[in-house]
Amino acid sequence: MTIVNDEPGAPTPVPAPPVASDAPAPAPTSPASVPAAIRCRGLSKAFGTARNAVVALDRVDLDVRAGEFVCVVGASGCGKSTLLNLVAGLDAPTRGQVDVVGRTALMFQDSALFPWLTVADNVGLPLRLAGMPKGARQARVEELLASVHLAGQGERRPHELSGGMRQRVALARALAQEAEILLMDEPFGALDAMTRDLLHDELERLWVERSLTILFVTHNVREASRLGDRIALLTSRPGRVAATFDVPFARPRRIEAPEVSEMAGLVTARLRQEVARHGPR
Amino acid sequence: MALVEAADASVLEGLDVLETATDVGPSRRARLWSAAWPKLAALFLVIAGWQAVVWTGWREQYLLPAPGTVLRELRSMTSQAVFWKAVGITLRRAAVGYAAAAVLGSIVGLAVARVRVLRVAVGSLITGLQTMPSIAWFPLAILLFQLSESAILFVVVLGAAPSIANGIIAGVDHVPPLLIRAGRVVGAHGASLYRHVVLPAALPSVLAGHKQGWAFAWRSLMAGELLVIVANRPSIGARLQFSRELSDAPALLAYMIVILAIGIAVDAAFAAADRSLRARRGLTLA
Numbered sequence: 151m152t153i154v155n156d157e158p159g160a161p162t163p164v165p166a167p168p169v170a171s172d173a174p175a176p177a178p179t180s181p182a183s184v185p186a187a188i189r190c191r192g193l194s195k196a197f198g199t200a201r202n203a204v205v206a207l208d209r210v211d212l213d214v215r216a217g218e219f220v221c222v223v224g225a226s227g228c229g230k231s232t233l234l235n236l237v238a239g240l241d242a243p244t245r246g247q248v249d250v251v252g253r254t255a256l257m258f259q260d261s262a263l264f265p266w267l268t269v270a271d272n273v274g275l276p277l278r279l280a281g282m283p284k285g286a287r288q289a290r291v292e293e294l295l296a297s298v299h300l301a302g303q304g305e306r307r308p309h310e311l312s313g314g315m316r317q318r319v320a321l322a323r324a325l326a327q328e329a330e331i332l333l334m335d336e337p338f339g340a341l342d343a344m345t346r347d348l349l350h351d352e353l354e355r356l357w358v359e360r361s362l363t364i365l366f367v368t369h370n371v372r373e374a375s376r377l378g379d380r381i382a383l384l385t386s387r388p389g390r391v392a393a394t395f396d397v398p399f400a401r402p403r404r405i406e407a408p409e410v411s412e413m414a415g416l417v418t419a420r421l422r423q424e425v426a427r428h429g430p431r
Numbered sequence: 432m433a434l435v436e437a438a439d440a441s442v443l444e445g446l447d448v449l450e451t452a453t454d455v456g457p458s459r460r461a462r463l464w465s466a467a468w469p470k471l472a473a474l475f476l477v478i479a480g481w482q483a484v485v486w487t488g489w490r491e492q493y494l495l496p497a498p499g500t501v502l503r504e505l506r507s508m509t510s511q512a513v514f515w516k517a518v519g520i521t522l523r524r525a526a527v528g529y530a531a532a533a534v535l536g537s538i539v540g541l542a543v544a545r546v547r548v549l550r551v552a553v554g555s556l557i558t559g560l561q562t563m564p565s566i567a568w569f570p571l572a573i574l575l576f577q578l579s580e581s582a583i584l585f586v587v588v589l590g591a592a593p594s595i596a597n598g599i600i601a602g603v604d605h606v607p608p609l610l611i612r613a614g615r616v617v618g619a620h621g622a623s624l625y626r627h628v629v630l631p632a633a634l635p636s637v638l639a640g641h642k643q644g645w646a647f648a649w650r651s652l653m654a655g656e657l658l659v660i661v662a663n664r665p666s667i668g669a670r671l672q673f674s675r676e677l678s679d680a681p682a683l684l685a686y687m688i689v690i691l692a693i694g695i696a697v698d699a700a701f702a703a704a705d706r707s708l709r710a711r712r713g714l715t716l717a
């Protein structure tokens with residue numbers, strides 16, 4: 151697997167896997183002249199030993215352009231988390247390759263905050279590990295917390311917060327890494343609809359403000375239609391990209407807008423079709 | 432548009448307030464009382480039972496004195512210099528032995544947790560050592576160090592270190608993989624991953640190991656002080672032995688109460704540390 155960092159000095163956010171040093175980036179196949187931030191080519195991942203291996207991903211091809219907001223939808227267990235872990239470099243692919251241009255930050259399906267740290271220390275940990283001095287760090291953490299509307303909550307502990315607040319802390323921690331690419335694994339899956347809608351607005355705002363590239367995993371087709379520039383449909387067994395949909399609507403969108411519903415209907419129909427293939431034979 | 436955004440933000444903050452109830456628990460005094468009364472009641476029952484046994488005349492009063500006699504003895508003992516000297520020497524041995532065990536146990540524990548070869552080589556040996564009664568070490572200790580302070584410390588350290596090492600090993604083994612991944616994602620590797628993620632996550636288990644290590648240290652120390660009596664070094668164990676030789680039952684029982692009290696006090700300190708650790712991490716029921 152190759153990770154191409156645009157800054158040679160930038161800390162690689164993963165323990166370096168064997169890097170094919172002589173692999174020049176092939177010419178981008180994505181449309182437009184915008185460079186690809188993430189390129190997956192024939193990406194496969196199997197868990198377990200040869201005999202009873204679970205093929206989580208099978209030859210996935212996926213490009214995400216810099217600045218793009220791509221949503222990946224698919225049924226539970228189709229390999230969405232696996233895909234993000236591979237892109238983040240937390241796991242090595244069984245076959246194929248991922249090229250990532252820029253640094254990544256990953257937001258887990260579960261907030262994965264450190265329970266022994268306060269909210270502020272959780273958000274500040276990436277900064278601390280990057281060597282930022284204490285004074286600057288405190289100011290930066292306050293800024294980050296304010297950007298997810300949690301100003302003044304820094305002294306609380308993760309367990310004292312609601313699920314939605316915890317996910318916002320996790321978002322602030324991800325933003326603290328100053329990564330160009332944000333990988334999000336069903337970040338709002340466990341939240342009530344009202345909180346989720348508000349967080350969609352927040353995320354869209356941050357995406358524009360910081361010109362992020364976002365790869366957003368969800369099983370909620372509406373959410374994907376609300377947020378994505380593009381939706382990639384992942385199918386199960388084997389996990390593969392079955393189709394991609396362009397979402398051309400102007401932003402900001404509302405989740406209850408008719409065109410968003412229509413898009414969601416289209417994607418759902420295709421998803422049903424894919425799931426039906428696994429039905430009784 | 433700006434108006435809508437401002438409204439959204441305040442909705443979000445309103446939800447936050449609704450979603451995080453600040454729970455006002457019972458007052459400090461009420462909590463102390465609810466923790467204390469069962470203990471006081473149990474103490475009262477034990478003393479009452481003891482008194483009852485004495486009243487049945489099962490043993491002569493000079494062999495099994497009444498609680499009142501022992502408590503009076505305890506009070507008069509605490510005004511003697513030799514008592515405080517003995518308590519001081521015993522506590523110093525406990526502290527030094529336990530500290531040495533903590534250092535040794537931590538080094539061994541960390542090494543075994545990190546290095547696979549070491550794990551295979553000595554992992555089960557450490558558990559084996561933990562089950563070894565400390566008194567079985569004394570003959571060897573006396574051969575190696577004669578009847579000296581070192582013999583006692585040797586056994587105390589060997590008694591406590593395996594538990595402390597095992598606490599670290601178990602703690603490191605049970606760190607949730609998700610937290611390790613989260614640590615790697617935010618940029619912690621190698622030593623910094625240990626420092627910022629693995630060890631803090633393992634802390635409850637490390638503390639449990641220390642608590643058990645202390646219990647073993649204290650037992651080993653008492654056994655050692657009964658067996659290895661160093662001249663001119665009064666200790667609780669030596670005084671206990673001395674009381675038996677003089678058939679001074681009230682003093683003997685009074686020293687036993689002192690041993691129990693110290694053990695309970697240290698255990699309570701560990702329990703308090705554990706409670707506050709859990710409370711800070713939200714691991715307690717409200």
Ligand SMILES: Nc1ncnc2c1ncn2[C@@H]1O[C@H](COP(=O)(O)OP(=O)(O)OP(=O)(O)O)[C@@H](O)[C@H]1O
Nearest residue numbers: 197198204206225226227228229230231232233369
């Ligand atoms: N560490 C692992 N060992 C074995 N099998 C695994 C492992 N991780 C994932 N799998 C398997 O790989 C498949 C894909 O898992 P993955 O977690 O990527 O699904 P997902 O699409 O994220 O599901 P969900 O929507 O429920 O989060 C599943 O069948 C799962 O059982």
Ligand SMILES: [Mg+2]
Nearest residue numbers: 230231259335
């Ligand atoms: Mg998942």
